[in-house]
Amino acid sequence: MKTKHLSLIVAATMTLLVASCFTSRQGTKGGKKDQTVMATEDPFANTNEVTINFKKYKDKDWHYPLEGAKVISPYGGKRPNHKGTDLKTKAKDKVRAAFKGVVTFSGEKSGYGNVVYVSHPNGLETRYAHNVKNIAKKGDKVKPGDVLALEGRTGNATTEHVHFETRIGGQAFDSELIFDHKKNTLRHVKLTAKKSNGSVDVSVKK
Ligand SMILES: [Zn+2]
Numbered sequence: 669m670k671t672k673h674l675s676l677i678v679a680a681t682m683t684l685l686v687a688s689c690f691t692s693r694q695g696t697k698g699g700k701k702d703q704t705v706m707a708t709e710d711p712f713a714n715t716n717e718v719t720i721n722f723k724k725y726k727d728k729d730w731h732y733p734l735e736g737a738k739v740i741s742p743y744g745g746k747r748p749n750h751k752g753t754d755l756k757t758k759a760k761d762k763v764r765a766a767f768k769g770v771v772t773f774s775g776e777k778s779g780y781g782n783v784v785y786v787s788h789p790n791g792l793e794t795r796y797a798h799n800v801k802n803i804a805k806k807g808d809k810v811k812p813g814d815v816l817a818l819e820g821r822t823g824n825a826t827t828e829h830v831h832f833e834t835r836i837g838g839q840a841f842d843s844e845l846i847f848d849h850k851k852n853t854l855r856h857v858k859l860t861a862k863k864s865n866g867s868v869d870v871s872v873k874k
Pocket residue numbers: 741750752753754830831832
């Protein structure tokens with residue numbers, strides 16, 4: 669009986685050790701690129717290629733930015749300088765963080781109106797614009813689904829909606845690559861971003 673008790677303690681200690689090793693590895697630079705980049709770092713600081721494996725993301729690891737939304741204007745499309753996806757539900761609906769991260773800007777900018785920027789440890793930055801009100805403040809740590817703002821039409825907007833941007837290394841890419849906006853779900857794909865001559869090429873594989 670005593671032996672059994674002891675082995676349980678040993679097992680528990682081993683589990684704790686393994687868990688703490690794993691945690692410290694998460695913050696180590698130069699290891700695996702996925703999930704190891706600190707939120708405010710340039711993901712291309714030490715490499716020309718960044719991968720994010722969304723196949724490994726569980727339900728708790730992401731949240732759709734505007735529940736029940738429909739796309740009223742896609743990335744690019746008829747407007748060549750449209751750097752985001754316009755998502756619409758109704759005024760004052762909750763705008764939510766897509767992934768965990770840190771709020772790097774919360775305020776007003778021309779064109780965007782009230783806008784929130786979030787930098788994520790996976791290397792992405794997301795932006796949420798035209799809000800009637802920003803709720804998250806600069807420096808806030810957010811979890812997927814945390815409320816950042818309320819939907820509005822501030823800035824260059826003719827109707828209430830969220831201008832949702834996904835960026836990596838400063839460059840915007842079509843959020844449709846990683847979100848199925850028809851289903852309001854994350855696409856479980858592997859994203860690769862390659863930087864060359866100052867521009868970033870983003871592609872995804874199933
Ligand atoms: Zn837009």
